[in-house]
Amino acid sequence: MRSPTPPDEPRFVLAARHMVETGQWLLPHRGSELYAEKPPTFMWIQAGTYKLLGSWNLSFLLPSLLAALLTLWLTWDMARRLWNPRVARYAVLALFVTLQFGLMAKRAQIDMVLVGMTTLALWGLVRHLLLGPSWGALALAAFAAGVGTVTKGVGFLPLLMLVPWVIWRWRHPQAAGPGRSWKWWLLLPAFLAGTAVWLAPLGIALLQNPDPALQSYAKELLFKQTGTRYANAWHHHQPFWYYLQVMFTLWVPGSLLFPWLVPAWWRRCRRADPRYLLLLGWALLVLVFFSASPGKREVYILPMLPALAVAAAPLLPGLLRRTGVRWVLMLYALLLSLATLVVGYGAVHGDGWAQRNAVKRAIDPWVLPQVGWWLIGFAVATLLVIAVLRLRRAGLAVVLTTVLLWCMYGLGAMPALDPYSSASRVMDQVRERIGPDAELGMVAWREQNLLQTWPQATDFGFKRPVAGQWEDAARWVAQAPERRWLFVLDKVMSPCADRSQVIDIGSANRNNWQLLPGTALQADCVARTHGVVDDADAALQDDGD
Incomplete structure (x- = not known):
């Protein structure tokens, strides 16, 4: 129902379309130039999807959708295996209602596919380290981490879960789980096999073709866009604490429960529950890893979300019985509905924030009322949900509010604004x-x-x-x-x-x-x-x- 929109979507579709039209899939192009900012893995998926469907407006969004659905299922299955099916339902709904997860699932960017690969790797590691040994799951985790690395350079991060696990095993040597075995060496070949999805054909091309442009492309992508970009980023400079701001804004409504979740997590970690130690220890390592780089963007820490949803899920049934938690969640839904109501009213009547932004973006005046009525419809439907469910079922109200939000966004707002945002x-x-x-x-x-x-x-x-x-x-x-x-x-x-x-x-x-x-x-x-x-x-x- 929409076309690719900036900043990232058009460049990926341009590269994928070039692959389909020229048959040259190894080196992505942005117009006549080589595109050396990202590996071609994501663009391969988009181009392959187009070959199956024959429509760019379908195929460019499908990889993110499938990756989001895979992530939701893996989150559910991890929580089910670690706890029980009831907890698994809370885990998958906690992830679904988080604002940033839904937003990225509806964007054709690399990050959602990276989250899918990261969560698959975590799923394999959890099965092996906490529920195993399962050497096949370990190999799958390493392979997924390898594919994630050639999708976006930080795909190796799931393997950091081995750090809190090693510390926990050192403190609890008699605990059940995988011990010493030569099979641990499966990690390296499985990881390399994942990276070989792209690095193998690139290496062959470099050996067979001395073209300076190809050599420059490889150097740019393998060094400048990875190590240099992390250690000495040349844009998106943010302070060390930047991701705390991201969590408290883009991770609503889940981040609103941090005052209750963090003390509960701390108590369980002090009891040395390995499930919490591995999930939360890994998330903390990822947060420190990205915070240490001067270049920061809000999507970088998105892979943490599924692990945190699984760690929060066992606590949610108890938290949702607390009046304070219910009030927080209900106020979130209420404020969201009131904000959209105000913006929608301004759009319909041609004044306020909506009007000013429409002028900046050269949006035709007749489009504003169309978007405004969708916003008003969402606000009214959300207020009706709140009135029917009331405080007692605040959790369900948040889930239904999220469903309404993404329906309004995908069926109404984005299609109406598409001619202007897509150029x-x-x-x-x-x-x-x-x-x-x-x-x-x-x-x-x-x-x-x-x-x-x-x-x-x-x-x-x-x-x-x-x-x-x-x-x-x-x-x-x-x-x-x-x-x-x-x-x-x-x-x-x-x-x-x-x-x-x-x-x-x-x-x-x-x-x-x-x-x-x-x-x-x-x-x-x-x-x-x-x-x-x-x-x-x-x-x-x-x-x-």
């Missing part, structure tokens, strides 16, 4: 203006703009300096100026363009775009004024994550 509206205007027989080139473009062109427009590089893009664009236009056009970010329009012929074609994602007919650009002038627009380069780079 499809402005690109439709471009097609209408230049006609079906024209050719389009792009200067200082964004991924969503290129993705929305069909057939795909000509680009002159994404990370290249703007001056270099203009030089290539001028040569391209000069070959057929009567039928070639340039789509350009307004801030970098060349001084060699005839301003009287520049067309303001529209805005998307808070950027203003212009169309330049090929006949309005002086190619010889572009060559003479090389570097005039270099100062705009810093504002154009968006590595994403």
Whole structure:
């Protein structure tokens, strides 16, 4: 019901579409350039899904959906095995209602697939370390960690669970569980087999092809985008305590129960219950690992959530009998409904926060009431749920509120806003203006703009300096100026363009775009004024994550 939207979704679909169209699956491309910020594993999954379904608007979201469903099942099964089926139901619902989990399950980003691989590895480790020995489960855990590592570099983190387990076994040598065995060596080959999903074909290509571009790609991805990015991040700088803020905002409503959960967890850890020690000890190690890096984003700690949901689940039946906990959960649902009611009312009547943001994003005025009524509908339905269930069933009220929230988000708000967030509206205007027989080139473009062109427009590089893009664009236009056009970010329009012929074609994602007919650009002038627009380069780079 929607198209890929920034920041990450369009670039992954561009790479996946390039794989399908060219048959070159090893090296992902963003337009004409190699895309070296992430391994291609996630893009392989999207491209493979497209080959099965034949629709990008279906296939680009399906990997995240399947990974989220897998994560929910693994969370349920871990809790069932560690405790009982009743606790398992609390675990899976606790994970489902957490705001960040639902949001990422509905986004086509790498992180949800990483969470699926991480949780699979944790599931295998729990089966072996706490319920085993199960050497097959250990090998599966290591393999999943390997696949997670070549999906996004931190996929090895589940193996840190061995640290609290070793400490616990040292303190309790007589406890049941796996002991000394040569089979522990299964960890290394199984992990390497997981990483070989991508590293093996890359290594073969590096040995067979001396192309400097390929060597540079491998160096960028294997070193700069992993170790350098962690130890000396060049963007997303945040203070050490940043993730505490993330937990208390994006992990609602679960984080609202921390005042009750943390003391209860501490008491069980002091009793040396290995289930809590391993789950919470691992989560703490992950939190410290990411907090130590200067570069931080809220999605980095998402893999902790399933483990914390399993650790919280045995405590939830007792907590939900407490009046204070019920009030906290009911107030969460009430405040969420009132906030959406206020925003929805403002959207319907064309004033307030919604109106200001619509103007910034060039959203047509007639769209606001449509979104507003969806928000009001969610608010009214949530208030009705609260009134019917009342304080006694606050837990169920939160679950139903979450269901209503994601239905409103997926069925109403996102489809209505899609033409503006995906840039499809402005690109439709471009097609209408230049006609079906024209050719389009792009200067200082964004991924969503290129993705929305069909057939795909000509680009002159994404990370290249703007001056270099203009030089290539001028040569391209000069070959057929009567039928070639340039789509350009307004801030970098060349001084060699005839301003009287520049067309303001529209805005998307808070950027203003212009169309330049090929006949309005002086190619010889572009060559003479090389570097005039270099100062705009810093504002154009968006590595994403």
